Amino acid sequence: MSELENFDPDWLALREPVDHATRSRRLEELLAARLTGRDRVRVVDLGAGSGSTLRHLAPRLRELGVGAVQDWVLVDHDEDLLARALASPVPAAASVRTARADLADRDALRDVLSGADVVVGSALLDVLPAPVAAGLVEVLSALDPRPAVLFVLTVRGGATTEPAVPGAAEGFDADQRAHGLGPDAAGVVAEAFTAAGWSVQRAATPWRLGPSPLLAAWARGWFTAAGVVPQPVSSAVVPHEDLLAQ
Template sequence: MSDFSADWLALREPADRAARSSRLARAIADVLADTAELRVVDLAAGTGANMRYLSEHLASHGAGAFQASGVRVQRQSWLLVDRDAALLARVPAPGGPLRCRVETRQVDLATPSEFVKARILDGPALVTASALLDLVSRDWLRSLADRCHEGGASVLFALSYDGRIRWSPDEPEDEAIRELVNSHQRTDKGFGPALGPDATGYAEQCLANLGYRVQREPSDWVLPPASNDLQRQLIEGWAHAAAEIAPARAVSIEGWRSRRVAHVDANRSHLVVGHEDLAAWPLHGAARAGRVGRLGRAG
């Protein structure tokens, strides 16, 4: 399974927050509006960025709400799951008016027997993950969809890479590098051959076949020159991935990397990285969805 440092997760969190579909977060909140105590499982949670974003949106739209002495109170219960105990140790305690109980649990999600034994999908109203689906295999994702369906859980999967990268200024090798990166995205990340750019489409297929209503929206990173640290990390990572797929082209790839970093250093690099968010819920929850029914699929 791919490993991510706390520094990398902190670097990408502002871009993630800016990119995510607030409409899909509202859609899920509407579906779960009658849930007095909302139980959420966050898979591959890292340091808790998904919870920090989503708990606010769920609370502001009434999910996990109840009346106490005439006062509307928000209550959520989150289980954050990751294989990296060091990342989970960085999850901050919840604060503010949100009554949010947080538990962390170290589980290797790539090991089916450990995943099942941990019983982490027993009973949540919502299963969520961020930047996970493109790392997993078809079998793993199909199994996850089945488990969510068995428990009647809604799902919200955010920021799955969809294969699109646009750089500005252009370089002649851009398209070739993108194709190599996408090939690398489909290699084994610990779960079997990864879905890579096909992840959201396959998730939609699995969930629709199980009777879920599914909504997708783009959640692209749009990175201006001021995002130079994140851009630089991405370029370095893509060059490394491309060289792993095509070692015979290492000289050309290094030239591309050098020119791309020069654009970043000169504060003239603009970058768009394509992602998608997906929300889905069992049809028995559709009547509570309110404005969800008016959401159209975008992207």
């Protein structure tokens, strides 16, 4: 993923509890139903960062009745974040290894996805350029058998704050589109999966932020990207979406 920025580990740690609380429980239940009864499950986490999805989803699947041993492969372009992931406690009944890969390299992508039962990614699709996202869907669609795919917390447009700040949401969304699919990502990827014959389920998973360090950090980045003078806000609703393709 050489075209993607490196993410601040402090920001990732700050958002992790809200990310975990916001994910769609319904889509997780649908994923678990597909995996029940298996002895072993290979999970490939694209854009894994410091391992937040592993820490949430591995125990969540166990909670939902998936008794299989989970073999996780954490994929990212940032070796420092992957090292942090490996240094974290490994959830019960899970094994973990890491792989550094560029999602724009389809051959590397095929290699890392080979044999996957589940492919996951968090806060990933919106930062992908359109050709990379299209290539990802094509590679996933060519796998035989096809895995289940769960992409969560894809940013949608139209974040709102209290008090309202005119022009901020529009400016932020335009900035995101200049660097990747941005707020269009969930719809574009869902359409690509559907066109390739997948069954797609979607769920709104908005952040609802009150006064907190996360709100303060998010607002600083939001105003900067939007090109708007920073203003104090007491709350925000930040639309996200989860997507399950099977």
